Amino acid sequence: MTMQIPIEFYLILSAFMFTVGVTGVLIRRNAIIVFMSIELMLNSANLTLVAFSSYLGNSIGQLFVFFVMTVAAAEAAVGLAIIISLFRNKLTLNLEEINILKW
Amino acid sequence: MSLEIILFILFAAVAAASSVIMITRSDAVIAALFLILNFASLAGLYLLLNAQFIAVSQVIVYAGAIMVLFLFVIMLLRPEKEKILGNKPFIKIMAIVVAALVFIQIDYMIFFSKSNNITGQTAASVKAGTVESIGRELFTNYIIPFEAAGFLLLAATIGALVLAKKKFE
Numbered sequence: 267m268t269m270q271i272p273i274e275f276y277l278i279l280s281a282f283m284f285t286v287g288v289t290g291v292l293i294r295r296n297a298i299i300v301f302m303s304i305e306l307m308l309n310s311a312n313l314t315l316v317a318f319s320s321y322l323g324n325s326i327g328q329l330f331v332f333f334v335m336t337v338a339a340a341e342a343a344v345g346l347a348i349i350i351s352l353f354r355n356k357l358t359l360n361l362e363e364i365n366i367l368k369w
Numbered sequence: 370m371s372l373e374i375i376l377f378i379l380f381a382a383v384a385a386a387s388s389v390i391m392i393t394r395s396d397a398v399i400a401a402l403f404l405i406l407n408f409a410s411l412a413g414l415y416l417l418l419n420a421q422f423i424a425v426s427q428v429i430v431y432a433g434a435i436m437v438l439f440l441f442v443i444m445l446l447r448p449e450k451e452k453i454l455g456n457k458p459f460i461k462i463m464a465i466v467v468a469a470l471v472f473i474q475i476d477y478m479i480f481f482s483k484s485n486n487i488t489g490q491t492a493a494s495v496k497a498g499t500v501e502s503i504g505r506e507l508f509t510n511y512i513i514p515f516e517a518a519g520f521l522l523l524a525a526t527i528g529a530l531v532l533a534k535k536k537f538e
Contacts, residue, residue, distance in 0.1 A: 273487050275377065279414075281475040281476060281479065282385055282388075284471075285471055285472040286388040286389055289465055293455075295451055298439065302400060302439065303392060312423075313415075322487065323490055326506065331423050333514060338431075339434065339435055343528075343529040346438055350445070359448040359449075
């Protein structure tokens with residue numbers, strides 16, 4: 267029995283979510299929301315991996331998603347710690363005011 | 370229409386809509402709640418793809434652990450509300466246009482690539498997504514990446530503690 271939904275549907279949904287994540291990173295200036303948009307992009311990549319893994323009948327793709335989740339958890343912990351220490355020093359989360367590395 | 374197609378349309382619509390709502394809310398708490406909704410509907414899509422293990426870990430790790438961490442930080446720091454297009458609307462509208470071009474480009478690649486005749490077999494896909502087959506791969510062929518992932522989590526825990534605590538005197 268073959269799957270009823272063409273794989274393109276999953277890929278298009280994933281592309282749409284990735285695009286929304288890119289837009290969020292580009293237009294938002296709140297550091298936490300930019301960070302959440304990055305999580306959204308990671309998830310859309312995960313959806314592509316799981317879709318191909320399932321349609322090809324190979325579990326390696328889902329293994330890769332497991333590792334991506336591990337890295338995302340580590341990234342969220344460290345990133346939020348950086349945001350907390352940034353807020354402690356600058357008292358703002360607006361990315362336009364955090365520009366000490368710009369010249 | 371079969372149940373599979375109806376469920377796909379439901380979950381995909383919720384995922385797409387909640388992601389758009391997430392980036393357009395000015396309040397960070399509401400944005401985080403819509404991101405949780407997005408992750409939950411993605412878990413439903415993973416179940417439709419017969420990826421049981423990934424669906425459960427999506428709910429536990431993403432919608433549970435990571436988003437609770439986000440909500441804690443949002444409520445701790447209480448960021449001020451921002452206007453969506455802000456004080457430079459032209460640059461932001463151009464950013465949206467560029468992102469839409471990226472979307473069109475990815476769709477072009479999806480439809481005109483030569484690998485678009487993949488048809489999944491339900492039996493093979495069910496077999497690939499079980500905890501058994503993933504665990505077997507994880508603890509035999511991929512044991513070194515697994516240990517490295519554990520070490521990465523340890524390093525991230527220590528790094529988060531060091532970064533977030535106050536300075537020594």
